[in-house]
Amino acid sequence: LIDNADRGHALRLKKILEDNHGLAPAMRTQLLGYLRSRHSTIFIETTREWDEVGTIYTTEDGLRQIQDQLNHIVKEEIPQVAKQIGEAASHGDLSENSEYTAALEKRDQLASRATGLEAEVKMAKVINHEMAASDFVNVGTRVTTRNLEHGGEEIFTFLGPWDTNVEERILNYQAPLSMAFMGARVGDKVEFGEDDDVRSWEIVAIEAAV
Numbered sequence: 001l002i003d004n005a006d007r008g009h010a011l012r013l014k015k016i017l018e019d020n021h022g023l024a025p026a027m028r029t030q031l032l033g034y035l036r037s038r039h040s041t042i043f044i045e046t047t048r049e050w051d052e053v054g055t056i057y058t059t060e061d062g063l064r065q066i067q068d069q070l071n072h073i074v075k076e077e078i079p080q081v082a083k084q085i086g087e088a089a090s091h092g093d094l095s096e097n098s099e100y101t102a103a104l105e106k107r108d109q110l111a112s113r114a115t116g117l118e119a120e121v122k123m124a125k126v127i128n129h130e131m132a133a134s135d136f137v138n139v140g141t142r143v144t145t146r147n148l149e150h151g152g153e154e155i156f157t158f159l160g161p162w163d164t165n166v167e168e169r170i171l172n173y174q175a176p177l178s179m180a181f182m183g184a185r186v187g188d189k190v191e192f193g194e195d196d197d198v199r200s201w202e203i204v205a206i207e208a209a210v
Contacts, residue, residue: 002031002038008189010039049131049139050173050182056123057131057139057173058160059210063124066162070117073110081107127159132208137181139173142209145201148189154201156181157209 005013017023017032036043049057058066081103088100132140142157158173158181171178180192184203191200 002035005039006189007039007042007185007187010035011042011188014039014042048183050179054123055125056120056160057127058124059163060126062160062162063121063126066117066124067121070114070121073114073117078107078110078114081110127210129208129210132210135185135206137184137203137206140208140210142207143181143203144205144207145190146204148200148202153204158182159209 002010002013014032014035017028017035020028023031049055084103085100085107088103091099127140129140131138134141137143137158139158139160142155145154145156146152147154155169156178157168157170158178159170161172161174164170164172173179173182177192181190181203184190186203186206188203189200190203191198193199
């Protein structure tokens with residue numbers, strides 16, 4: 001099984017062995033040692049940018065887009081609503097003033113949205129070329145695959161959540177499908193799905209997308 005496994009199967013076997021706490025420690029060590037002797041490259045630590053907690057990777061364009069949204073809310077929408085609140089308040093009794101209540105609700109929604117965007121912008125890191133030029137699927141890579149169901153070529157690009165364009169297969173690297181690809185190398189098989197709805201691809205080429 002180990003001798004005939006390709007890199008993708010070897011990676012899955014490594015995870016199974018490492019996570020199987022029912023296996024005797026001596027047997028686990030022996031099997032992992034044999035696996036290492038046949039597939040040494042899977043034991044080399046890969047920088048896993050996609051797992052970084054508290055970080056949102058994005059392109060410069062994606063970051064600029066989200067900053068523009070934030071500026072529009074703070075500098076235009078919130079002042080406009082504040083003006084509406086003042087005008088509605090001038091109409092007298094506020095207890096039955098639907099315009100005043102609606103304006104307050106909108107102000108709170110905008111403030112919440114602005115706070116969320118500010119937090120996301122603080123977590124943002126621009127994808128650099130070194131990361132995108134990895135020899136494995138990483139944030140910022142464009143991946144050419146062969147669909148193992150019909151044999152056709154499919155190209156996926158993995159960028160940030162603000163860069164996503166599903167029609168062009170530009171995917172958020174944090175999405176479940178994207179995570180199935182992360183860390184894979186040319187020649188690896190990638191599977192995604194459950195039960196009777198499992199899709200699979202072979203990695204044909206990896207290149208920088210930024």
